[in-house]
Amino acid sequence: MDLKNVKDCIEVYPLGAGQDVGRSCILIKIYDKIIMLDCGLHMGVNDLTRYPDFEKIKQIWNIPEKRKWDQIIDLVLISHFHLDHIGALPYFTEIYNYDGPIYMTSPTKALLPYMCEDFRKVITESQKKEFTDDSIPQTPAQKIINDSRYPLIYTQENIQKCFQKAKTIQLLETIDVNGIKIKPYYAGHVLGACMFMIEYRNVKVVYTGDFHSNADRHLGAAWIEKVKPDLLISECTYGTIIRDSKRAREKNFLKQIQETIDQGGKVLIPVFALGRAQELCILLETYWQRTQSQVPVYFAAGMIEKANFYYKLFVNWTNEKIKSSYLTDNMFDFKYIKPFSRSLIKTNGPMVLFATPGMLHAGLSMQVFKEWCYDEKNTLIIPGYCVAGTLGNKLLSGCKQVILDKKVYDVNMQVKNMSFSAHADAKGILGLIKHCEPKNVMLVHGDVTRMMPLAETIRDQFEIQVFTPANFELNKIPLMNEDNHSIKITEDMKREIEEQKMNEINGLIFYNQDKQYQILRDLEEFQQLLNQLSDEYDAYWHRFETGYIIKINLSVKNKCSDSQKPDLIDKNKLINHYKQILEAILKMHEKAKDTLSDYLELCNTDNFDVLDNEFLVIKTSQQFTPQQQKIIDSIFNALNIYNNK
Ligand SMILES: [Zn+2]
Structure with a gap:
């Protein structure tokens, strides 16, 4: 083992979503493994930069140009079906020919072809018509557009093949992919959305994807175990907003609609087909039922059927109320909300329309906007987030005139943004960290x-490092904070050790490759490592790729009589002595007490050895068992390693 080359950091490289929303694609490197978190596209861009620049991965980690992608990326994880998280996957698997493992939940997989095909159609149609859309900015193409190896959009066949390559994973199921353990947790947000816990060689990373910390009318709240990861990668779409209470938001939404229809206006609500649409429909349906309103409410035709199909298929992913009622009283079979037909666009009188797409970049919502935008009686309510470059984003930033299809449109209708998009707010993110x-x-x-x-708030509140990389900015995250390599033993602990009449503790080693620890004694670096800082501090630890060394200096020799010193020649006595010291340490710490019995059990096995009469060695097999890991955590806890006092 080469101690000089101990790699003790996680490398993170965002190809998208770094200080940005759209084109989520984050690469993490843990030791020898590279994992891709999401493979999304940027909706606000209409050239090849809408896809992640995969070639950059080779450059940043010095990977030979010719190496195949399945030999570079060990695993791809997709958090949910939104295009900014999944939209570039067919491009990566079919144009770049990635054929390695890809995991997602079953609703996400079911919606992959639907989402990607929808996007493919919009792009193909706009190309055919050669229509230049002012709502999408023109940026210089990164690669030559007529390079047939890199088409602007994938084909229907590409999507089908990509779909076949995707494997599914259930919530809370742990799967081992070539040594990388993955476990998904419920994320709320949209149907099938999950957070991923990724564990490789004792290094844990949690990736939230998009998550929502509160339950709503049709989905539950995000939930994860107390996993204490080395790194939490969290979304922060609504980073500094602590949104008004849900009730107030909904009241405001209904008030806006009521006011518009009262003065004879029309309300256009652009939505994602399967995103917030169901939530707002349930809200409006309930309100209409209560007020017995005669004003028609429409939902883009075909969407209700499609949405209902998926929600029925994956009813287990919805909240308790929907789950318990869907057989008898389907929450998505609406009484007041009717399918819309395009002939209704020009009819007079008030109405409410839910139309896709949510960012108004094409399709029905854009078509209706063109007809309704002149009239100041009308209202546009955008309930979600709109990526830069889309018409929705322009309108939200206050544009009073837009050019669509080479035609100028004056925006006289009222434009409102009401954040119903299901992301965690600052409170939710801080809650998750806590x-x-x-x-x-x-x-x-x-x-x-x-x-x-x-980021500032998190640093202040939790005293941990917070990273905020931009796209194409490599960040190295030390596996544990450097400062924590050395600690001061508390006075209480010293007193306890004295009371136990123990004379000295030299250290302990956890090493999870049997017999390998013996090599350590020959290494000069090993001694240097342990001598480092040990004069100034009472304890010192170092984490290796495969284990830990902890050195504890507690010299209270003069308080003990010679007869109480263990016989250094007798190995068994020495081991016993160390065991007692560890036991005392564990007994002292509240959090460690519940692992004491596990520890004592471990002591009964032949896992213990001493090295140079100085270090207690706990031998384990290739990987720490959960029980052993728990004991190690407890000892770290007992030594206040996480909380330098
Ligand atoms: Zn999303």
Whole structure:
């Protein structure tokens, strides 16, 4: 083992979603493995830069140009079906020919072809018509557009083949992919959305994808175990917003609609087909039932059927109320909300219309906008987030005139943004950090202006490092904070040791490759490592790729009589002596007490050895068992390693 080359950091490289929203694609490197978190596209861009620039991965990690992608990327994980998280996957698997493992939940897989095909159609149609859409900015193409190897959009066949390559994973199921353990947790947000816990060689990373910390009318709240990851990569779309209570938001939404229809206006609500549409429909349906309103409410034709189909198929992913009622009283069979036909666009009188797509970049919502935007009696309510470059984004930033299809449109209708998009707000993100106790946090998927204040708050509140990389900025996250390599033993602990009449503790080693620890004694570096800082501090630890060394200096020799010193020649006595010291340490610490019995059990096996009469060695097999890991954590806890006092 070459101690000089101990790699003790996680490398993170965002190809998208770094200080930005759209084109989520984050690469993490843990030792020898590279994992891709999401493979999304940027909706606000209409050239090849809408896809992640995969070639950059080779450059940043010095990977030979000719190496195949399945030999570079060990695993691809997709958090949910939104295009900014999944839209570039067919491009990566079929144009770049990635054929390695890809995991996602079953609703996400079911919706992959639907989402990607929808996008493919919009792009293909706009290309055919050669229509230049002012709502999409023209940026210089990164690669030559007529290079047939890199088409602007994938084909229907590409999507089908990509679909076949995707494997599914169930919530809370742990799967081992070539040594990388993955486990998905419920994320709320949209149907099938999940957070991923990734564990490789004792290094844990949690990736939230998009998550929602509160339950709503049709989905539950995000939930994760207290996993204490080395790194938590969290979205922060609504980073510094603590949104008004849900009730107030909904009241405001209904008030806006009521006011518009009262003065004879029309309300256009652009939605994602399967995103927030169901939530708002349930809200409006209930309101219409209560007020017995005669004003028609429409939902883009075909969408209700499609949405209902998926929600029935994956009813287990919805909240308890929907789950218990879907057989008898289907929450998505609406009484007041009717399918819309295009002939209704020009009819007079008030109405409410839910239309796709949510960012108004094409399709029905854009068509209806063109007809309704002149009339100041009308209202546009955008309930979600609109990526830069889309018509929705332009309108939200206050544009009073837009050019669509080479025609100028004056925007006289009222434009409102009501954030119903199901992302965690600042409170939700801070709550997640508090609950899951990460050692480092990285913020992605958010505007830089919102990200930085949130990062500051996290640093202040939790005293941990927070990373906020931009796209194409490599970040190295030390596996544990450097400062924590050395600690001061508390006075209480010293007193306890004295009371136990123990004379000295030299150290302990956890090493999870049997017999390998013996090599350590020959290494000069090993001694240097342990001598480092040990004069100034009472304890010192170092984490290797495969284990830990902890050195504890507690010299209270003069308090003990010679007869109480263990016989250094007798190995068994020495082991026993160390065991007692560890036991005493564990007994002292509240959090460690519940692992004491596990520890004593471990002591009964032949796992213990001593090295140079100085170090207690706990031998284990290739990987720490959960029980052993628990004991190690407890000892770290007992030594206040996480909380330098
Ligand atoms: Zn999303």
